[in-house]
Amino acid sequence: MSTPLRLGTRGSALALAQSQLVADSLTAATGRPVELVRIVTAGDRSGAPVAQLGVGVFVSALRDALTAKEIDFAVHSYKDLPTAPHPGLHIAAIPQREDPRDALIARDNQTLAELAPGATIGTGAVRRIAQLHALGLQLQVTPIRGNVDSRIARVLGPGADLDAVVLARAGVVRLGRAAEITETLDPMLMLPAPAQGALAVECRSDDADLVELLAALDHAPSRAAVTAERAMLATLEAGCSAPVAAHAELAEGEQGDEIYLRGAVISPDGARAVRLSRTGTPADAAEIGKALAADLLDNGADTLMGSTE
Numbered sequence: 001m002s003t004p005l006r007l008g009t010r011g012s013a014l015a016l017a018q019s020q021l022v023a024d025s026l027t028a029a030t031g032r033p034v035e036l037v038r039i040v041t042a043g044d045r046s047g048a049p050v051a052q053l054g055v056g057v058f059v060s061a062l063r064d065a066l067t068a069k070e071i072d073f074a075v076h077s078y079k080d081l082p083t084a085p086h087p088g089l090h091i092a093a094i095p096q097r098e099d100p101r102d103a104l105i106a107r108d109n110q111t112l113a114e115l116a117p118g119a120t121i122g123t124g125a126v127r128r129i130a131q132l133h134a135l136g137l138q139l140q141v142t143p144i145r146g147n148v149d150s151r152i153a154r155v156l157g158p159g160a161d162l163d164a165v166v167l168a169r170a171g172v173v174r175l176g177r178a179a180e181i182t183e184t185l186d187p188m189l190m191l192p193a194p195a196q197g198a199l200a201v202e203c204r205s206d207d208a209d210l211v212e213l214l215a216a217l218d219h220a221p222s223r224a225a226v227t228a229e230r231a232m233l234a235t236l237e238a239g240c241s242a243p244v245a246a247h248a249e250l251a252e253g254e255q256g257d258e259i260y261l262r263g264a265v266i267s268p269d270g271a272r273a274v275r276l277s278r279t280g281t282p283a284d285a286a287e288i289g290k291a292l293a294a295d296l297l298d299n300g301a302d303t304l305m306g307s308t309e
C-alpha cells in the first residue's frame with residue numbers, strides 16, 4: 001500500500017465536492033490512495049464574504065501550501081485562477097469539464113422569459129449583471145454574495161427575498177442540487193465565464209512522478225476549450241477591463257476536429273457589447289483565443305467601460 005497523496009482543499013462544500021471528485025477519479029485511474037487536507041485560509045478565518053475578499057486569497061493559500069510541500073496537489077475552479085502562470089507550479093490535468101453554462105433558479109419553477117417585469121434576480125458577477133441588463137426584460141438585478149447554497153436560499157430558503165438567482169450550472173450540479181435548476185441558460189443569451197465548469201489540477205512543476213500520474217485525469221477536448229477561452233481572457237486583460245465572456249465548443253468537422261470559440265465584451269450596464277467568434281483546430285486553441293481577443297479590441301472592446309446608467 002503506497003502512502004496517500006495529499007490533496008489540499010478549502011473547506012467550502014463546493015471545494016470539498018470538487019476535491020473528492022478528483023481524488024476518487026485519480027484513485028480509480030491509478031490505484032493511488034488520496035487523502036484530503038483542509039487548508040484554512042485567512043478568508044475562512046475572517047468570515048467576510050468571499051466576493052469582498054476575492055477568491056484570490058483561497059487560491060494563494062493553496063498555492064503557498066503546495067510550494068511549502070505541505071500538500072502534493074490541489075484542485076481549483078479554473079475560472080477563479082489568475083491568467084498569469086504561477087512560478088514553480090504546473091496545471092497537470094484539466095479533467096472532463098462539467099456543463100459550462102449558467103443556470104437560473106427561480107421561484108415557482110419559472111424560466112427567464114416567465115419572470116414578470118420588476119422581478120428581482122440576484123447574481124454576483126459583473127459579466128452576468130451586464131448580460132441580464134442586455135436582455136431588456138425590466139428585471140431588477142441585485143448583486144449578491146456568498147456561497148452557492150446561501151445564494152439558492154435567497155430564492156428557495158425560509159427567508160427568501162429574491163425571485164431568482166443566476167449561477168454556474170457546474171457548481172449547482174457538483175453540490176447535488178441540479179433538480180432545483182429551473183432553466184439552463186442558452187449561451188446565446190448568457191455567454192459563460194472563460195473556463196467556467198472546468199477544474200485545474202495543480203502540482204509542483206518539479207514533481208515529475210506526480211505530473212505524470214495526474215496526466216491520467218487530463219481530458220484533451222476540455223483542455224483545448226479552456227486554453228482557447230483563457231488565452232482570449234489573458235489577451236483582453238491588457239486592453240480592457242469590461243466584463244468578458246467566452247465559450248468554446250469542439251465538434252467533428254470534415255477535416256477532423258474543429259474548435260468554435262465565441263467571445264463577448266459587454267458594458268457593465270448591458271447597453272453595448274462586442275460579440276465575435278472564430279474557428280480553427282484544437283491544436284491552435286491558444287492562437288484562436290489571442291486572435292479573437294485582438295478582433296474584439298479592434299471592434300471597440302476597450303471602449304466599453306465606464307458607460308454606467
Ligand SMILES: NCc1[nH]cc(CCC(=O)O)c1CC(=O)O
Binds near residue numbers: 080168172196199
Ligand atoms: N466565482 C465562484 C465560483 N467559482 C466556481 C464556481 C462554480 C463552478 C465552476 O464554474 O467551475 C463558482 C460559483 C458560481 O459562479 O456560481
